[in-house]
Amino acid sequence: MPEETTSRDTYAAMLAMVQSFHDKHDFSGTGGEDMVYRIALMAEELGEMSSCVTKGKGMEEMAEETADLLILVMGTAIAGDFDLLEAFWKKMDKLMKREAKMIDGRIRVSEFRGRE
Numbered sequence: 001m002p003e004e005t006t007s008r009d010t011y012a013a014m015l016a017m018v019q020s021f022h023d024k025h026d027f028s029g030t031g032g033e034d035m036v037y038r039i040a041l042m043a044e045e046l047g048e049m050s051s052c053v054t055k056g057k058g059m060e061e062m063a064e065e066t067a068d069l070l071i072l073v074m075g076t077a078i079a080g081d082f083d084l085l086e087a088f089w090k091k092m093d094k095l096m097k098r099e100a101k102m103i104d105g106r107i108r109v110s111e112f113r114g115r116e
């Protein structure tokens with residue numbers, strides 16, 4: 001591993017570990033990188049995060065389920081062969097320029113197309 005990716009605090013190090021996980025179980029050759037399957041797995045993890053809220057589980061469990069989802073999201077970038085780091089910064093640039101609105105007592109940052 002190149003020196004700049006040895007820190008656990010970098011996206012590159014995290015992505016390299018997720019790639020190792022995929023390689024360890026040969027996800028690319030065993031259906032683990034199928035997009036439909038990955039969407040289902042991400043929905044499953046989102047459901048586990050939801051149950052942390054609805055069943056009053058603590059933030060330690062929420063952190064673990066959120067990590068599960070993050071690992072799947074990063075693995076989806078591997079499966080889809082796209083640069084998630086680049087996509088993240090491109091999207092954040094867009095989001096930072098958007099207006100926010102209060103809708104039913106909650107803030108929403110969106111393009112608000114087709115409504116006022």
Ligand SMILES: [Mg+2]
Binds near residue numbers: 045048064065068
């Ligand atoms: Mg989980």
